[in-house]
Each structure stands twice: as C-alpha cells, then as structure tokens.
Amino acid sequence: MSDALLEARNLSVRFPVRARGWGKKAYLTAVDDVSFTVKKGQTLAIVGESGSGKTTAALAIARLVAGETTGEVLLDGRDIVPLTGEQLKDMRRRVQVIFQDPYSSLNPRARVEDIVREPLDNLTDKPEAEKRQIVDQLFEAVGLRPEQKRLFPHQFSGGQRQRIGIARALSTRPEVIICDEAVSALDVAVQAQILNLLRRLQKDFGLTYLFISHDLGVVQHMCDSVAVMYMGKVVEHADRMDLFNNPLHPYTTALLSAVPSVDPTLRENARRILIPGDPPDPFNLPKGCRFVSRCPVAQAGCHDAAPPLEDKGGPHRVACHLVGAEAQSPLGVDAAARA
Amino acid sequence: MSDPSIPLPPVEKARSPLSEAWEMFRRNHSAMAGLVILTFIVLGAIFGPMLYPTDPFDMVWAPFSPPGEEGYLLGTDYLGRDLMAQIIHGARVTLIIGLSAAIVTIVIGVTIGALAGFYRGWVEEVLMRITEFFQVLPTLLFSMVIVALFGATLPMITFAIGIVSWTAVARITRAEFLRIRELEYVTASRAAGAPSGKLMFKVILPNAAPPIIVQSALMVGSAILFEAGLSFLGLTDPNIVSWGQIIGSNRQYILESGYTVTIPGLAIFVTVLAISLVGDGLNDALNPKLRQR
Amino acid sequence: MAPLLKVENLRIELTTRAGKAPVIDDLSLELNAGESISFVGESGCGKSMTALAIMGLLPEGVGRVTGGRILFDGEDLTKASDSRLRQIRGNEISMIFQEPMTSLNPVYTVGEQIAEVLRAHQGLSRTAAHGMAVELLDAVRIPNPKGRVNDYPFQMSGGQRQRVMIAIALACKPKILIADEPTTALDVTVQAQIFDLLRDLRRQTGTSIIMITHDMGAVAEMAERMIVMYAGRKAEEGPVAQVIERARHPYTSGLISCVPHIMAEITEERHELTEIPGIVPGLAEFGQDLCLFASRCPRRTERCVSKRPPEVPFPNAQSSACWHAEEM
Numbered sequence: 035m036s037d038a039l040l041e042a043r044n045l046s047v048r049f050p051v052r053a054r055g056w057g058k059k060a061y062l063t064a065v066d067d068v069s070f071t072v073k074k075g076q077t078l079a080i081v082g083e084s085g086s087g088k089t090t091a092a093l094a095i096a097r098l099v100a101g102e103t104t105g106e107v108l109l110d111g112r113d114i115v116p117l118t119g120e121q122l123k124d125m126r127r128r129v130q131v132i133f134q135d136p137y138s139s140l141n142p143r144a145r146v147e148d149i150v151r152e153p154l155d156n157l158t159d160k161p162e163a164e165k166r167q168i169v170d171q172l173f174e175a176v177g178l179r180p181e182q183k184r185l186f187p188h189q190f191s192g193g194q195r196q197r198i199g200i201a202r203a204l205s206t207r208p209e210v211i212i213c214d215e216a217v218s219a220l221d222v223a224v225q226a227q228i229l230n231l232l233r234r235l236q237k238d239f240g241l242t243y244l245f246i247s248h249d250l251g252v253v254q255h256m257c258d259s260v261a262v263m264y265m266g267k268v269v270e271h272a273d274r275m276d277l278f279n280n281p282l283h284p285y286t287t288a289l290l291s292a293v294p295s296v297d298p299t300l301r302e303n304a305r306r307i308l309i310p311g312d313p314p315d316p317f318n319l320p321k322g323c324r325f326v327s328r329c330p331v332a333q334a335g336c337h338d339a340a341p342p343l344e345d346k347g348g349p350h351r352v353a354c355h356l357v358g359a360e361a362q363s364p365l366g367v368d369a370a371a372r373a
Numbered sequence: 374m375s376d377p378s379i380p381l382p383p384v385e386k387a388r389s390p391l392s393e394a395w396e397m398f399r400r401n402h403s404a405m406a407g408l409v410i411l412t413f414i415v416l417g418a419i420f421g422p423m424l425y426p427t428d429p430f431d432m433v434w435a436p437f438s439p440p441g442e443e444g445y446l447l448g449t450d451y452l453g454r455d456l457m458a459q460i461i462h463g464a465r466v467t468l469i470i471g472l473s474a475a476i477v478t479i480v481i482g483v484t485i486g487a488l489a490g491f492y493r494g495w496v497e498e499v500l501m502r503i504t505e506f507f508q509v510l511p512t513l514l515f516s517m518v519i520v521a522l523f524g525a526t527l528p529m530i531t532f533a534i535g536i537v538s539w540t541a542v543a544r545i546t547r548a549e550f551l552r553i554r555e556l557e558y559v560t561a562s563r564a565a566g567a568p569s570g571k572l573m574f575k576v577i578l579p580n581a582a583p584p585i586i587v588q589s590a591l592m593v594g595s596a597i598l599f600e601a602g603l604s605f606l607g608l609t610d611p612n613i614v615s616w617g618q619i620i621g622s623n624r625q626y627i628l629e630s631g632y633t634v635t636i637p638g639l640a641i642f643v644t645v646l647a648i649s650l651v652g653d654g655l656n657d658a659l660n661p662k663l664r665q666r
Numbered sequence: 667m668a669p670l671l672k673v674e675n676l677r678i679e680l681t682t683r684a685g686k687a688p689v690i691d692d693l694s695l696e697l698n699a700g701e702s703i704s705f706v707g708e709s710g711c712g713k714s715m716t717a718l719a720i721m722g723l724l725p726e727g728v729g730r731v732t733g734g735r736i737l738f739d740g741e742d743l744t745k746a747s748d749s750r751l752r753q754i755r756g757n758e759i760s761m762i763f764q765e766p767m768t769s770l771n772p773v774y775t776v777g778e779q780i781a782e783v784l785r786a787h788q789g790l791s792r793t794a795a796h797g798m799a800v801e802l803l804d805a806v807r808i809p810n811p812k813g814r815v816n817d818y819p820f821q822m823s824g825g826q827r828q829r830v831m832i833a834i835a836l837a838c839k840p841k842i843l844i845a846d847e848p849t850t851a852l853d854v855t856v857q858a859q860i861f862d863l864l865r866d867l868r869r870q871t872g873t874s875i876i877m878i879t880h881d882m883g884a885v886a887e888m889a890e891r892m893i894v895m896y897a898g899r900k901a902e903e904g905p906v907a908q909v910i911e912r913a914r915h916p917y918t919s920g921l922i923s924c925v926p927h928i929m930a931e932i933t934e935e936r937h938e939l940t941e942i943p944g945i946v947p948g949l950a951e952f953g954q955d956l957c958l959f960a961s962r963c964p965r966r967t968e969r970c971v972s973k974r975p976p977e978v979p980f981p982n983a984q985s986s987a988c989w990h991a992e993e994m
Contacts (some may be wrong), residue, residue, distance in 0.1 A: 083853035098560055123566055131564045139557035143390055143579045156566035174693075184387045191945050202565065203703050221708040222880055223942035226924035248854065255926030255936055278932040292858035293928050294883030296910050300930040301886070308862060309855050311809070312823040 037109075039074040039242050040095070040129075040210055045105035047087075047094045058229040062316055064090040064101065069343070072210070077236070077243040079257035081250060081289070085313055086263040089134075092212045092246045097122065098133050109210070127157045130203040134215035136195035140187040147183035150201045157206055172201040175238075176231060200231065204239065208217035212244045217252060228254065251294050253280055259349075262286045265313060266323040268343055272350040280363070282352045285309070285325050287365050307365065323355065331356060331364045392659070397658040404654020410647040418464035427458040429614045440632055450619070451626050454514045456589055459614050460640055466615040467644070470531055474596035477535025479589050482542025483578075490550025491573050497547075504543050512537040512604060520608045527610055534599045538592060544622035545588055576634040583659035590652035601641055616641050669696040670739065670841060670874055671720070676735035678712075678719055678951065688953040689715050689729065699841065702868060704906070705891035706882065706921065710946045712898040713878045715888055717844045719744075720876075722751035723750045740842075756787040758864035760835040764847040770819040770892060772980040776803070776830045777815035783837045791816055802833040824855035832863065839871060846878045861888055882922050886910060894918045897958035900977065904984030914978075914986035914994050915943070916963050957989065965990045 047065040065087040072078040095097045095107050097114065106113045114125045130153065133139035133296040140149055147169055154165045170180045176197040187195055196216065201212050213232065217225040227254065238244060247253050251259060260277045262270040262285065270283040281287045288307040295301055309328045320326045322337045329336065336355055343353040351369035385436035398404055427433065432453040438457075442446040447456035479509035489500040523529050553559060554577060562576045601617030603609060609618045616637040678690035690712050697703055705713040718724050720736055722743055736743040746754070763769050763899065771779060780802055781795035790798060794816070803811035806829040819827055828848060835843055845864070849857035865888070868875055877888050877905070885892050885906055892909055894902040894917060902915035913919035923940040944962045951958065960970040969989050978992070979985040 082457045083855065093560075096564055098563055126564065126566045131561070133557045133561055135557055139561050141562070141576055141580070145387065152562060152567065153565035156568075156571075185385070186387060186389055188390070189385060189388060193945060199561070202561070221945075222921060222925050223708055224945065226939040226941050227868065227943070229926070230941060233938070250854070251926045251928050254928055254932060255939070273931060275934060278928070281729075288855060292854045294857075294861070294887040295880065295929070296882050296886045296922060296927050297929045298907065298910075300887075300928070306858065306862075308858055312825055312856065 035072055038071040039110060040072040041060065041070070041106075041108040042091070042095065042245065043069050043106040044106065045091065045094060045103070045107060046067065047090050047099055047101045047103050049101040051088070052198045059170075060317070061102075064266055064316075065094060067105070067328055068266070068268050070261045070268060072242055072244055073258070074209075074236040074242055075236075077245050077247040077256055079253040079260045080263055081247060081253050081260055082263035083289075083313065084247055085265065085316060087266040088246050088248075088263045089214055091263070092214050092244060093131075095244065096129055096212050097125070098131070123157050124277060126153070127206040128208050129210045129212065130208040131212045131214060132196075132203045132216045135219050136192045136199060137219070139199050140195055142187055145186060146190070146198050149187070149198060150183070150205055153202060153206045169201075172204055175204070175235065176201045191224075192220055193227055196224075196228050197231070199253060200228075200235070204235065207239070208241075209259055210242045210244065212246070214246045215248070216245075218247065218249060225252075232239075232256070232353060250290060262289070265316065265319060267324055267340075267353065269325065270351065271343065272352075273348070276350045280350075282346060282350065282357045282363050283325075283354050284329050284331055284356075284363075284365055287363055288330070296318055323353075329333050330361060377395075394397045394655075394658040398654050401654045401657060403650050404657070407647040407654065410643065411651060414464060414644055414647065417461065418468050420620060420642070421461040425458060425461050427455050429454060429458040431455070431458075439630070440636075447636055448630075448632060450623055451630075456619075456633065456636060460616070460621050460637060463614045463637070464640070466527070466613050467600065467641070470527070470534070470600045470615065471593040471597040471648075474534035474538070474599070475589050477532060478539045478542055478592050478596075479585070481535065482539040483535060483546050483585060485539070486543040486546025486548075487548060487550055487573055487578065487581075490547040491554060491569070491577070499663045500543075501547070504540050507537070510537065513599075515582065516599070516603065517555045517606065517608055520603060525608050528607070530600060530603060533603075534596050538595065538599070542585060542588055542592070545584050546581060549584060550577055550629050553577045553580050558612025585614040586659065587652055588658045590648060590655055594648040594652070597641060597645055597648075628646045668740070670699045670701075671697040672737040673716075673720070673734070674737065675734035676716070676719065676731065676736065678715060678724065678729055679732045680715075680729050680962040681727075682949060684950050687931065687949040687969055688732075689898050689949065690719065690870045691902055691953055692734070692791065693895075693898075693904065694734075695893055695900070695903070697874050697876065698838040700868075700872045700874055702877070702889050703892065705876065705878045705895055706885055706893045706918075707895040707901075708880060708894050708921075708946050711895045713895055715898075716895070717846055717876065717940070720842075721755055721759060722746065722748075723755075727854065748975060752796055756783065757838045758840055759842040759844065760838070761844040761846065762831045762835050762848050764850050766824060766831050766851070767819070769831055770827060772819055775816050775818055776822070777817075780815075780830070780834050780837055783834055786801075787838045798837070799833075801947075802837060803830070804945055805836075805867070806830070806833045807859075823856075825859060828852060828856075828860055829863070832860075836867060836871070836873070840873060842876065844876045844878070847880075848877070849884070857884075864888070880921075882910070883927060894921065898952050899958065900987060901959065902984070902986045902988075904980075904982070908982055908984055912994070914980065914984055914991045915959075915988045916965050916990070917959050917988075918994070919994070920962075954988070957987075959988075965993075 045065060045068045046236060048061040048063040051060050051062050052103055070078060080091060082087040091275065094103050103115055107115050109125065117125055150172055152164055154160060154168065169182055169183065173180045173183060178194060217228050220228060235241060245256050257274050259273045259335050261268045264285050270286045281290055289308045291307045307330060311328050314320060314327055322339050323341050326332045326336045341353045341355045343351050345351050346357055433455045434449050434453050436449055436451050436453040438449045440446060447460065450456055485500050485504060489497040516537050519533040520529055559572060559576055562572055567576065600615060601620060604615060604617030605620040605624060607621055609621060619637040620634050627634050673693060673695045676690055676693045677688055680689045681684045693716060705716065708715050719731060731744045777796060777799045780799035784790045784798050786797040798813050800811045803815055808814050808829055849860050864875065865985055879885060889906050892906050893900055893917065896917050902909065902918045909918060910922060913922060920940060920942040924942055926939060942962050947958055955974050956972060957970040957975050960966045975987045975989045977985050977987045
C-alpha cells in the first residue's frame with residue numbers, strides 16, 4: 035500500500051464574523067476538527083453539500099483561506115500550516131489548485147500564456163527559454179494548440195478555459211493538485227472531456243488529487259477513497275468500493291439514494307431515503323450529532339454527544355453512534371427489524 | 374478524436390479587452406463626436422499660440438469692442454485685450470489644470486481606495502474615516518481656504534481642486550477592490566505565489582480600472598468647472614490666463630458687454646460637454662454587461 | 667384524445683449583431699394531459715427558448731416566432747393577444763425557474779406573493795387568498811405553514827424558496843407546469859425532496875409537467891417521454907426507458923454515456939468516459955442544411971454534412987433525426 039503524501043490532522047478553520055454589540059467576537063467554524071489522508075498517486079474525494087466546509091478545508095490545505103486555521107496539514111510528514119516566505123513558496127510549487135468556475139478563475143486582462151506561466155514566474159527562477167518551452171508543452175498536454183497562447187480568456191469556451199486552468203496548475207510540476215469542483219460549472223459533454231483529461235494527467239504525471247465535489251457520480255468515477263463531510267465534520271471516510279457498496283453513516287446512505295440514476299435496477303432496488311428539512315443553521319448547531327435533526331434513525335443519545343470518527347474495520351471510519359463494530363448500516367438494521 | 378475530414382479552424386486573432394472596448398466606443402456616435410471636439414480643442418491648446426501669437430496681456434485696441442470689429446474676431450475685453458488671444462492661450466492653462474487636478478485625484482483616490490479594499494481590517498477603517506472626513510468638508514470653501522493661505526499659484530490651485538475631489542475615486546476604487554479580491558482568479562494568483570504588491574497593482578487594479586477611468590474622465594470636466602468657479606471668485610493667478618479667469622475679470626461688465634463672459638463660458642461648456650460625452654462613451658464601452666449585446 | 671399542447675413546425679428567429687438565426691428550427695412535439703415529459707440537451711440547444719415560446723415570453727424585439735403553431739387546447743398561442751397570453755400564463759400554464767432567489771421579490775413576504783397571484787387570477791378576497799396561501803405552503807410541505815407564510819424570501823433556504831415558487835406556480839391549478847432546471851441550484855438531498863414533491867403533486871392534480879434539464883438521471887426519475895434537443899432542432903424523441911436502453915441518435919447516446927452514473931453495482935474497474943468532442947455550435951451556424959451534430963459525431967459520413975436528416979419514426983414510438991438511426 036502506498037504512503038500518505040498529504041494528511042490533515044484535527045484541521046479547523048473559523049472565520050470571525052460581526053457580532054451584535056461592541057467588543058463581542060463571534061466565529062463561524064466552517065471546518066471543525068477534521069482529519070483525512072491522501073495517499074501518493076491516488077485521489078481522495080471530499081464530498082458534501084453546500085455549507086459542508088469541503089471547499090474551505092481544501093483551500094486551507096492550499097494555504098488560501100483568510101480564516102484562522104488550527105491543526106496540522108502534513109505534506110510528506112511536514113506541517114505546512116505555519117510556513118512563510120521561501121518555505122511557503124516551496125510548498126506552493128508542490129501543491130496547486132484547479133478552481134471551480136472557468137469564467138472567473140482566469141484574469142480577463144491577461145493573455146492565457148501569462149496566466150499559465152504565472153506560477154513559474156512567481157515560484158521558480160527558471161530561465162525564460164525554459165519557461166516558454168514548458169508553456170508550449172503544457173498547452174499540448176491539456177489539448178490546446180500552442181498558437182492559441184496569445185489569446186485572452188474570453189476568446190475560449192468554458193471547457194477550453196478549464197484546460198487553461200489545468201495547465202496553470204501543472205506548470206510547476208506539483209505533486210498534489212486540489213480540484214475544487216473542477217467540473218461542476220461545465221456542460222455534461224464537456225465535463226466528460228475534462229474528467230478524462232484529469233485522469234490521463236494523473237497517470238502521466240503521477241499526480242495526487244484532492245478532489246472536491248458534490249456530484250457523487252463524478253466522485254465515484256474519479257476517486258480511490260472518499261471523505262464525506264456534513265456541516266464542517268467528516269462523517270465517513272472509506273475506500274471507494276467500501277463507501278459506495280456499503281455506506282454506513284445514515285447521511286451517506288441518504289446522499290447516495292438521492293442521486294437520480296439512469297440504471298433501472300438501481301432505481302427499483304434502492305429504497306429512496308428522503309431526509310427531511312434543510313441543514314441546520316451553522317451558528318446554532320445541534321449539541322450532539324450534527325445530523326440529528328434530519329436523521330431518520332436518530333435516538334435519544336444522538337442529541338447529547340457528538341460521535342467521534344471511529345474505525346469500523348478495514349480503513350472504514352464512521353462518525354455515528356449507531357454503527358456497531360460489525361460495520362452494519364443503522365438504516366439496514368432498522369429496515370430488517372421492521373420487516 | 375479529431376477527424377481529418379474536418380480541418381482545425383484557424384486560430385483567431387488575439388483581441389484584448391481594451392481593443393474590444395475601442396470597437397464598442399467607435400460605434401457610439403455621440404462619444405465619437407465628443408472625442409473629435411476634444412481632439413480639436415487639445416490640438417488648438419497645443420499649437421494655437423504658435424498660429425496666433427498675439428500676447429493675451431497686450432492692449433491691442435479700444436476696450437469693449439464687440440466681436441468682429443477691426444479684425445478682432447472675438448472683440449476685446451475691458452482693458453482692450455484681444456479676447457481671441459485670451460481664449461486660445463487660456464485653453465492650455467485650463468486643460469492643464471483640468472488634467473493635472475484629475476491626476477492628483479486619481480493618485481490619492483486610487484492609493485487610498487486600493488489599500489483600504491485590499492487589506493481590509495483596521496487599515497480600511499482608518500482610511501475610510503479619513504475619506505469620510507474629506508467628504509463632509511464644504512469643497513469650495515475648503516479649496517478657497519487653501520488657495521488663500523498658500524497663494525494663488527497654478528500648482529496650488531491644482532492641488533486645492535485635487536484634494537477636495539479624490540473621495541469619489543477612493544470610494545469607487547475600494548468598492549471594486551472589495552468585489553474583485555473575492556474572485557477566483559485573484560485566489561488563483563495567490564496560489565501561484567503572487568506577492569501582495571503584484572496582486573494589488575497587476576491583477577486587481579487593471580480589472581478595477583474601467584469605472585475609475587470613467588470617473589477620472591468626468592473629473593477633468595469638473596476640475597475645469599471648479600477652476601472657473603475659483604477664478605470667478607478672484608482666486609487665481611493674475612499672471613496666467615485661463616478661461617475661468619477671463620470670466621472672473623470681466624464679471625463686472627457682464628451687463629454692458631456680455632460677450633466677454635459668454636464666449637469663455639461657451640468654451641468651457643463645449644469642452645466639458647465633450648469630456649462628458651467621451652466619459653459616457655467610455656462607461657458604455659468598458660462595461661462588459663453592455664458589451665455582450 | 668387530442669393532445670393538450672401541440673407544437674407544429676415551430677421556428678423562432680433570434681436577431682443578433684451578426685444577423686438573424688433560427689434558435690428553434692422546425693420543432694414539433696405533443697404533450698398529453700397529465701403527462702410528464704422532459705427536454706434534454708446542453709446549454710444553448712434551445713430548450714429554454716421553446717419553453718419561453720410556449721409561455722409567450724420570448725425576449726421582446728430579439729426573438730420572434732416566424733413559422734409554425736403552438737396549439738394549446740386547440741388555440742394557437744402564436745396568434746393570441748397579449749392579454750389572452752397573460753390570462754393563460756397565470757391560469758393554464760405556469761413556470762418555475764432555476765434560481766429561486768431571483769424569482770421572488772425580496773420586499774414582500776412569501777404569503778403576500780402567493781396571495782397576489784390568487785387575487786389577480788382567481789379574484790379571491792384578501793383573507794381567502796391568505797388562507798389559501800397557507801394551504802398551498804402546506805401542500806408543498808413547508809413545515810409550520812401558518813408561521814412561515816409571513817416570512818420574507820431571505821429567511822428561507824434555497825429549497826424552501828423553490829417550494830414557494832412551486833406553490834405560486836400551482837396556485838391557479840394550471841394544466842401545464844414548465845420546470846426549467848428546477849433543481850440545478852439545489853443540493854442533491856433537497857433535489858430529491860423537490861422531485862418527490864413534484865411527482866406527488868402531479869399525481870394529485872393531474873398537471874402535465876415539462877421539465878427542462880441536462881441530467882439524464884433526473885429525466886429517468888421524473889419523465890415518461892423525453893425530447894432531446896440539439897442546436898435548435900429535435901434530435902430524438904421517445905419513451906424514457908426505451909431511449910436510455912437503446913438511443914437512436916448518437917447525441918443521445920453520447921449524453922447518456924458521457925456522465926459517470928452511480929449504478930447498482932460499483933466495480934473496481936473504471937472505463938474512460940465516452941467523450942462528445944467539441945462544443946455546441948454558435949448561433950451563426952444554426953439553420954444550415956446539414957446535420958448540425960456532424961462535427962462532433964463519431965458516425966459522421968458524407969451524407970451528414972450535405973443534407974439535414976429528416977425525423978425517422980420507429981414502431982416503438984421512438985423517433986430520431988439521424989441518417990444512421992437504423993444502424994444504432
């Protein structure tokens with residue numbers, strides 16, 4: 035088994051917000067004591083709905099959030115949270131980001147060639163000729179023509195713009211690439227082009243991906259392991275096969291059953307688990323488990339204490355009071371009991 | 374995947390956002406008219422004095438001769454000076470005051486707005502309180518005080534106009550910075566290791582420029598008007614001739630010989646109108662939402 | 667039984683800077699009472715434009731119906747007066763949109779906005795309309811409707827706002843509900859709630875639903891029949907299960923297989939996704955006498971780029987506008 039290249043340990047991010055009254059300080063904790071690992075050359079997907087904190091967690095790892103970050107992020111065993119100056123530059127060379135919106139992630143006033151080489155200009159001292167050569171190679175690698183490099187972003191389609199964003203992320207030959215909803219703004223046909231490209235590049239360059247997405251179909255296709263987030267917490271962390279074939283946390287199960295499917299067998303077999311209501315107010319979270327207000331099988335104990343993320347056999351970790359040591363879904367147990 | 378039977382389309386020409394804005398500007402008739410008039414005025418201000426070398430301070434003929442008399446196209450003023458020469462020589466000073474006051478405005482306004490919008494926190498608090506302080510000062514009174522205290526020289530008049538008008542630019546700049554700093558391409562530049570200075574001036578500022586440019590263009594016009602106001606009140610350098618100063622010095626005779634005030638007034642009106650037309654045209658051309666159509 | 671809505675050879679031209687272009691080019695379709703159909707395709711294929719034409723809401727001065735008819739209950743909507751169209755829009759056909767935040771007026775409570783529709787179209791009194799608004803909120807499953815009726819839109823979540831939009835759309839018991847990407851802006855668990863709600867409401871009221879989407883999974887869950895659109899034309903039409911089982915147009919099969927779906931059995935092995943290369947052509951290229959999908963099609967032959975393919979009907983109620991439909 036390969037080693038962990040990137041590891042988050044007890045990572046928390048909170049943002050100061052304006053509170054009523056003078057001198058009072060209120061915080062919004064977007065990511066709350068979260069831990070996960072990404073193995074070298076593999077893809078860890080962080081899945082969650084809006085407000086789950088998945089993007090904040092990813093940007094915190096890239097050292098791009100303005101909020102207060104606590105905990106550790108280990109890159110090759112070394113904490114990157116306190117880094118500054120040259121060491122931060124070195125870390126940025128090794129960790130790059132592909133952003134969500136191909137329309138707002140490229141500076142409209144810069145030529146795409148300058149956009150792609152920006153990390154090279156800021157983070158390396160390679161000679162000019164080499165930089166030019168790298169840019170040309172990157173254009174080829176992501177399926178653009180080097181003749182297009184003098185153009186401006188608005189002269190490209192959404193898919194092409196995302197290819198430019200990918201070329202930029204690749205320019206310093208990073209080891210880790212964080213894909214923050216990298217395909218969710220694209221049309222389905224273009225999305226397939228970009229997903230295939232990302233997988234090909236992973237193979238060719240030996241990249242490690244942290245893949246942030248709300249689309250479980252896409253995640254299923256891209257990942258080797260998954261961390262499911264809900265309201266700032268990781269509720270389940272498992273390998274791909276484990277998670278999709280044997281989801282344990284009620285939220286994961288509900289999330290999976292909510293995805294509309296073209297597969298008629300799946301639609302017939304799957305019991306649609308509708309979870310009622312909306313996520314809770316992030317300023318007024320339930321005291322115990324954060325999912326308790328929507329959980330179909332919640333019990334009295336769930337209201338009192340937050341469940342820790344525990345190993346339930348294999349590397350399958352779940353944060354739910356109702357998942358026993360034999361790693362059975364509480365929803366499955368419940369259904370069996372009723373039948 | 375590409376099929377040989379369908380050839381790759383040729384790569385289109387690089388079109389920068391600025392060249393597209395110019396395309397848009399060119400199609401706007403009133404803006405182009407403004408630009409033509411303005412070009413004419415600027416050329417007149419630069420080359421006019423060479424083509425019409427009469428000294429505007431010389432007494433050339435009897436005072437209060439109406440336009441056309443004795444070959445003086447625009448007549449003479451209360452001291453018998455050639456009004457035509459005054460208008461032509463005064464154009465230069467008027468435009469210089471307008472332009473340099475606008476530059477002072479932009480330099481102060483953009484610096485303060487950019488720092489406040491970029492750094493947020495206490496920097497923003499302090500800078501915006503200062504801005505508000507300048508905003509509530511009565512502008513004309515404050516600039517009169519400056520000119521009265523430090524002397525009515527050209528640089529001091531320019532400075533006085535600039536110091537009371539930069540707040541609008543600062544507010545616009547700050548608002549744009551606040552908006553743009555949250556956009557993904559700024560975060561992307563951060564991820565690419567861009568230092569703060571580069572983020573501020575190379576990434577955010579060019580994208581914040583359109584409304585600042587428009588505001589500055591209009592600022593030239595209002596600076597010219599402001600200077601006219603100060604001159605009208607007599608707060609001007611008597612050794613130079615500007616359009617406002619012509620009006621100011623002839624104002625007692627407005628009833629007997631209205632043309633001595635009307636003609637420089639018209640010159641100011643046409644110039645400011647032309648600048649406004651250009652400013653509006655820039656606003657339309659630089660506004661990406663309008664450009665989509 | 668005559669269909670409730672019948673669109674015949676509809677042609678809509680859009681005026682752009684470059685000239686006139688047919689955004690909708692010879693489109694025909696039928697919708698029966700109580701039926702649920704779906705328009706599928708990428709953005710820029712004319713799905714929303716068709717819906718707006720049915721609503722009589724084409725962007726004024728820009729888009730114009732230049733041919734064909736839209737028959738609703740036998741009445742041609744392309745010839746109807748503005749006041750008649752307004753009447754139909756409120757009472758007979760209504761629409762919900764993708765972004766529930768911008769579709770609601772932020773300065774009125776949701777109750778006032780629902781009541782407004784009821785008073786305008788059904789002439790209810792103020793108190794009756796208010797009572798009805800509470801009932802409607804209950805019908806779209808907003809908890810505590812008596813209290814929430816006085817909420818402003820910003821006090822509600824995205825999913826709740828979309829429920830309010832549905833309540834407004836259903837206020838006058840329309841015969842057709844057009845839902846334009848109703849869940850694109852929502853989370854998947856909320857999407858499941860909304861789909862569930864729409865299914866139940868359709869069962870209870872017998873309203874026909876036209877859902878516009880790009881998500882084949884959503885089509886499979888929600889619609890009985892689908893119409894696949896490409897570049898302003900109908901590419902394929904047929905019962906949903908059949909089309910997914912065996913698509914007769916390369917664009918349809920591309921749309922189905924280019925998305926990684928969650929299947930009943932997740933396997934270790936993952937194939938490359940089928941790509942549809944390139945992008946939807948720009949408006950300037952619409953309306954040519956050839957198959958507009960040809961430039962992206964793996965089955966392209968000489969015939970595809972020389973003549974527009976006619977619609978080929980199959981015995982199983984499927985039809986496809988492709989020169990190679992039989993081979994697929």
